[in-house]
Each structure stands twice: as structure tokens, then as C-alpha cells.
Amino acid sequence: AILDEALALASQIGISGLSIGVLAEQAGMSKSGLFAHFGSKEEMQIAVIRESQQRFVDTVVRPALKEPRGVARLRAILTNWFDWTRIARLPGGCPLNAAANEFDDQPGAVRDAVEAGLDDGRRMLANSVRMAVETGELRPDTDIPQFVFELTGIILVAMQNQRLFKDKNTKQRALDAFGRLVRDNAAIGGKSGKE
Numbered sequence: 266a267i268l269d270e271a272l273a274l275a276s277q278i279g280i281s282g283l284s285i286g287v288l289a290e291q292a293g294m295s296k297s298g299l300f301a302h303f304g305s306k307e308e309m310q311i312a313v314i315r316e317s318q319q320r321f322v323d324t325v326v327r328p329a330l331k332e333p334r335g336v337a338r339l340r341a342i343l344t345n346w347f348d349w350t351r352i353a354r355l356p357g358g359c360p361l362n363a364a365a366n367e368f369d370d371q372p373g374a375v376r377d378a379v380e381a382g383l384d385d386g387r388r389m390l391a392n393s394v395r396m397a398v399e400t401g402e403l404r405p406d407t408d409i410p411q412f413v414f415e416l417t418g419i420i421l422v423a424m425q426n427q428r429l430f431k432d433k434n435t436k437q438r439a440l441d442a443f444g445r446l447v448r449d450n451a452a453i454g455g456k457s458g459k460e
Contacts, residue, residue: 267292267302268316269354271309275317276350277357280310280364280375307374314378317360318385324349326389335400336447339393339416343443346420347427347436358428362421387413407450415446 270292275283284306289296303309329341350358357363361382368376390413397403403412423439426432 267294267299268312271313272316272320272353272355272360273357275310275313275357275360276355276363279367280313280360280379281367283310283313285309310375311378314361314364314375314382317355318382320353321349321359321361321386324352333400334393334396335402336397339390339397339447340440340443342390342393343416343420343439344436347423347439359424362424387417390416401452403447403450404452412446412450416443419443419446 267288271283271288274288274291278287285296285299285303288294288309289299292299299309303312325342325345328345329338332338332341350356361379364375364379365383368379391409394403394407394409394412394416398405398407398409419439419442423435426438427435432438
């Protein structure tokens with residue numbers, strides 16, 4: 266329950282704005298009670314980052330695993346990503362993406378947790394791309410880090426377009442961009458040409 270409150274709050278004010286006092290007020294608890302639970306503001310922020318990661322996995326990754334390995338799974342990851350903050354009840358968007366901007370030039374344990382969380386996501390995407398190569402849908406010489414870079418770019422700009430600009434065509438634009446990325450890397454005669 267505390268992490269529910271902390272995550273919803275962090276999605277609106279950012280991880281750096283999250284303090285024991287602010288969370289205590291929001292959760293209707295005492296500062297000392299929250300301090301006893303987390304030990305420090307930094308530990309609370311790290312716990313929120315880890316919880317954000319877990320909810321992302323539960324909302325985006327696990328459902329996508331129902332799809333066959335390859336392009337279908339990559340597409341499921343992308344489409345699940347569009348709605349994950351709504352499903353996870355994060356009214357201000359993804360706390361981890363916001364934290365990447367907040368902590369990118371602030372050394373310390375919170376920055377390290379943000380980097381580790383985002384790196385886990387990159388590895389998950391890279392593994393999914395690798396599977397699409399193994400299924401024969403993508404070329405054997407597909408530059409997997411480049412594919413992940415471009416797919417991440419599609420996701421990040423889609424999130425901005427959807428949240429900031431309220432563009433109703435965001436999902437289709439992102440799926441079109443994904444289709445082009447897949448076609449650019451499609452194996453000759455592979456199944457991915459239909460994307």
C-alpha cells in the first residue's frame with residue numbers, strides 16, 4: 266500500500282521530489298513510521314524504482330510472453346508499453362523514464378538503480394530481437410543494439426507524443442515506425458514482411 270502511494274506520487278512529482286515527509290502526508294502515516302520502513306529517503310526512492318520495474322514487467326513483459334518468439338512478441342511488448350502506466354495506475358506517466366532525466370548527471374545509488382532498471386529493459390528488448398533473428402524473421406546480420414536503440418526511440422517519442430501532445434494517432438504512428446524498422450531488418454523471404 267505504501268509503494269502504491271509512492272509510485273503514484275512519483276509518477277506525478279518525480280523520484281527526486283519524493284521524500285519521507287511528502288509520502289507520509291499522502292499516505293496518512295507518520296514520518297517516523299515511514300522512516301522505520303525504509304531507513305532513508307534514498308532507500309525509499311530505490312524501492313520505488315524497483316517497484317516500478319516490477320510493475321512494468323508484470324504489465325508489459327509477462328503478457329507479451331504469451332506471443333510466439335519473434336516479431337509478434339516484439340510487437341506485443343510495444344503495444345503493451347502504450348498502456349502500461351494507465352493499467353499500473355500511474356497518473357503522471359512512467360517514474361523510471363522521468364527518473365532517467367532527473368538523475369542522469371547525479372552520481373549515487375539512486376542513479377545506479379535507475380541505470381540498472383533501464384539496462385534490464387534494454388537486455389530484455391535485445392533478447393527479444395535476438396529471438397526474432399533466431400526464428401528467421403529478421404536477418405542474421407541484424408545489428409541488435411541498433412534495433413534496440415531505434416525501438417527505444419520509437420517508444421520514448423510515442424510516450425511524449427501521447428502524454429504531452431495528446432496525439433490520438435500516436436499508437437498507429439509508433440506501430441508504423443515499428444513496421445518500417447522490422448521491414449528494414451527483415452530476412453529475405455522471412456515472415457516479417459507483413460509488418
